[in-house]
Amino acid sequence: MQTSSDIKKIIKDSLFTGLISLALFGPIVGLKTSSKGEGLFVTPHIGIVVLLVAACITGRFLIGLNSLRKKEINFIAKITSSISRYMDNKGKHVAITGVMFAIVFPFLPFTDRYVLDVSIMILTYIMLGWGLNIVVGLAGLLDLGYVAFYAVGAYSYALIATTFGWSFWVCLPLAGLFAGFFGILLGFPVLRLRGDYLAIVTLGFGEIIRIILINWYEVTNGPDGITGIPRPSFFGLEFKKFPDEGVDSFHTFFNLEYSTMHRIIFLYYLILVLALITNYFTLRIRKLPVGRAWEALREDEIACKSLGVNPTNTKLTAFAIGATFGGFAGAFFATRQAFVSPESFTFIESAIIVAIVVLGGMGSQTGVVLAAIFLIGITEIFRDLEQYRMIAFGGAMVLIMIFKPKGILANRKPTVTLKDHIK
Amino acid sequence: MNKNLLKVENLTMKFGGLTAIDDLSFSANNNEITSIIGPNGAGKTTVFNCLTGFYKPTAGEMLLNRNDEIVALKKFTDYKIAQKAKVARTFQNIRLFPAMSVLENLLVAQHNELMVASGYSIFGILNLKRYRDKEKGAIEKAKYWLDIIGLTNRADDNAGDLPYGDQRKLEIVRAMCIEPRLLCLDEPAAGLNPKESSELNKLLEFIKNDKKTGILLIEHDMSVVMGISDHVVVLNYGKKIFQGSPTETRNSKAVIEAYLGVDE
Numbered sequence: 260m261q262t263s264s265d266i267k268k269i270i271k272d273s274l275f276t277g278l279i280s281l282a283l284f285g286p287i288v289g290l291k292t293s294s295k296g297e298g299l300f301v302t303p304h305i306g307i308v309v310l311l312v313a314a315c316i317t318g319r320f321l322i323g324l325n326s327l328r329k330k331e332i333n334f335i336a337k338i339t340s341s342i343s344r345y346m347d348n349k350g351k352h353v354a355i356t357g358v359m360f361a362i363v364f365p366f367l368p369f370t371d372r373y374v375l376d377v378s379i380m381i382l383t384y385i386m387l388g389w390g391l392n393i394v395v396g397l398a399g400l401l402d403l404g405y406v407a408f409y410a411v412g413a414y415s416y417a418l419i420a421t422t423f424g425w426s427f428w429v430c431l432p433l434a435g436l437f438a439g440f441f442g443i444l445l446g447f448p449v450l451r452l453r454g455d456y457l458a459i460v461t462l463g464f465g466e467i468i469r470i471i472l473i474n475w476y477e478v479t480n481g482p483d484g485i486t487g488i489p490r491p492s493f494f495g496l497e498f499k500k501f502p503d504e505g506v507d508s509f510h511t512f513f514n515l516e517y518s519t520m521h522r523i524i525f526l527y528y529l530i531l532v533l534a535l536i537t538n539y540f541t542l543r544i545r546k547l548p549v550g551r552a553w554e555a556l557r558e559d560e561i562a563c564k565s566l567g568v569n570p571t572n573t574k575l576t577a578f579a580i581g582a583t584f585g586g587f588a589g590a591f592f593a594t595r596q597a598f599v600s601p602e603s604f605t606f607i608e609s610a611i612i613v614a615i616v617v618l619g620g621m622g623s624q625t626g627v628v629l630a631a632i633f634l635i636g637i638t639e640i641f642r643d644l645e646q647y648r649m650i651a652f653g654g655a656m657v658l659i660m661i662f663k664p665k666g667i668l669a670n671r672k673p674t675v676t677l678k679d680h681i682k
Numbered sequence: 683m684n685k686n687l688l689k690v691e692n693l694t695m696k697f698g699g700l701t702a703i704d705d706l707s708f709s710a711n712n713n714e715i716t717s718i719i720g721p722n723g724a725g726k727t728t729v730f731n732c733l734t735g736f737y738k739p740t741a742g743e744m745l746l747n748r749n750d751e752i753v754a755l756k757k758f759t760d761y762k763i764a765q766k767a768k769v770a771r772t773f774q775n776i777r778l779f780p781a782m783s784v785l786e787n788l789l790v791a792q793h794n795e796l797m798v799a800s801g802y803s804i805f806g807i808l809n810l811k812r813y814r815d816k817e818k819g820a821i822e823k824a825k826y827w828l829d830i831i832g833l834t835n836r837a838d839d840n841a842g843d844l845p846y847g848d849q850r851k852l853e854i855v856r857a858m859c860i861e862p863r864l865l866c867l868d869e870p871a872a873g874l875n876p877k878e879s880s881e882l883n884k885l886l887e888f889i890k891n892d893k894k895t896g897i898l899l900i901e902h903d904m905s906v907v908m909g910i911s912d913h914v915v916v917l918n919y920g921k922k923i924f925q926g927s928p929t930e931t932r933n934s935k936a937v938i939e940a941y942l943g944v945d946e
Contacts, residue, residue: 548796555790558779565771566791567764567860673783677837680821
């Protein structure tokens with residue numbers, strides 16, 4: 260029942276919201292400064308302010324009306340819960356359809372260079388999300404410096420490839436190895452810490468790596484970065500328009516018209532395969548004793564000790580494996596850009612990857628995919644709005660936190676069931 | 683085989699100026715239930731924490747008879763007590779892995795064997811048959827224990843969703859999954875109703891008789907202590923004030939004084 264006093268309350272509430280938004284938007288949006296000739300002038304934008312405030316008032320009013328109804332239409336929560344129910348039943352079909360779609364994606368009619376570039380970026384983040392999911396989602400170690408391993412991977416690839424000229428397929432595992440080594444190096448001192456303390460130390464580590472990259476000029480070339488990183492080749496065939504004398508290039512070998520798209524499509528498949536390997540590995544290792552021990556450590560470390568599980572080693576493996584996949588992603592990033600600089604490895608990158616894992620639902624592989632598409636996709640769609648797109652990013656996070664505080668797909672499936680075993 | 687399982691000699695544990703355990707000596711035998719009782723703050727749980735490697739005692743020895751080989755528990759730290767010395771424990775406030783299934787809880791307890799079987803994950807990633815067989819064996823073992831406590835039909839539910847009494851039992855069988863020589867139970871009957879408490883007695887009798895495991899029990903519920911103990915050690919202010927059979931304990935003047943106080 261809607262009583263008039265309730266309505267009154269809602270109106271009061273929305274008018275108050277209007278007041279706050281006026282106070283905020285008034286000076287921020289309403290007063291624009293411009294310099295003409297000499298001096299600074301203020302140009303008022305009253306129209307936009309009125310529009311924004313009106314939007315806030317109506318929005319608040321509608322939310323209030325909605326909350327009055329007996330059965331609250333919790334529409335996002337409903338959608339996501341039906342998604343997770345569906346995923347429980349048909350998870351495998353959805354995953355296979357998703358992979359099939361990803362495989363044919365580059366040849367769909369609407370796929371142009373821009374869309375493919377964005378997809379490569381999303382896939383990179385999905386891979387990073389899957390890698391971090393081992394550390395944060397399974398082992399429950401909040402790592403805010405994951406970008407450090409991404410950076411180590413990218414720089415080791417860049418340095419090895421430019422110094423020794425080895426091929427991508429040799430440098431890739433080396434980059435992963437280096438990153439994994441750094442994971443262990445960081446892991447030893449910090450894994451005695453827990454929770455917030457661990458988060459702060461890993462955050463610091465991320466910054467340390469970046470600052471080393473900036474200042475170690477002799478090796479990393481400082482803020483100028485490393486240029487001329489070799490592109491990956493297709494089984495030895497390069498993607499060059501004019502190949503060297505006597506050497507086939509991709510398009511001459513297959514008798515194709517030269518197109519820059521060839522390389523982009525190849526990069527797309529490369530990151531797709533790398534991401535799927537990460538996914539397969541994570542899904543498998545979760546069902547192994549070490550994976551179960553990670554989750555058990557997340558639940559209760561003392562109980563783990565009483566059962567003879569070595570907490571330090573178990574956490575170290577999680578850290579090292581997560582770091583290795585971060586390193587692979589970094590190597591891919593380096594070869595794709597052909598250029599790395601410390602600017603690419605700021606804290607915001609770590610924050611985005613953590614956001615993808617947390618919003619996707621800790622430990623959920625499909626959740627990571629959805630969250631990556633959602634977060635990276637939204638910032639791309641709003642790219643024309645320049646700095647305002649971070650508002651869209653923040654808004655998306657707030658929405659998920661309100662309606663799905665545990666993440667989009669938060670259901671955990673047991674790694675092994677007695678039901679299947681008896682059958 | 684030697685009947686004696688555990689020998690605690692002159693165990694002392696000091697926290698700064700506070701002496702929680704003062705020169706305590708007692709022993710526990712194979713296939714017997716030894717209860718440690720005493721008023722709150724007597725140092726019972728501290729004894730457990732020393733035995734299971736959570737504390738490092740200030741002085742004294744704890745000698746465990748591991749298949750006729752005497753090992754000093756002090757040499758093992760932390761998780762190695764469970765892994766190497768095969769001393770298992772449960773906790774006063776239940777410590778299960780609540781978001782993991784009942785079956786998974788029992789598999790984590792078999793972590794070390796499964797780790798070796800999975801070739802430290804290498805065979806496991808490749809999904810080799812030798813690992814799958816081992817895993818099957820581990821699941822069989824878990825099912826065996828679930829059958830005993832009657833939780834087989836809830837094997838795939840989250841451990842945190844079980845009723846309190848079942849969680850207690852699950853924690854005990856989880857500790858049994860590491861195949862311990864000595865099982866230390868910290869107030870297993872706390873919060874159980876009389877029916878659950880008598881089921882617990884049966885479970886402990888079974889472990890004692892069929893599994894040949896020595897049990898060390900901290901308990902306040904006298905019906906459990908008197909019903910199933912073979913041996914009782916009474917502590918007060920970190921000192922042993924009495925040791926004997928349940929009947930002797932009941933009649934001991936020192937014990938009555940400690941629990942009820944003395945007339946002036």
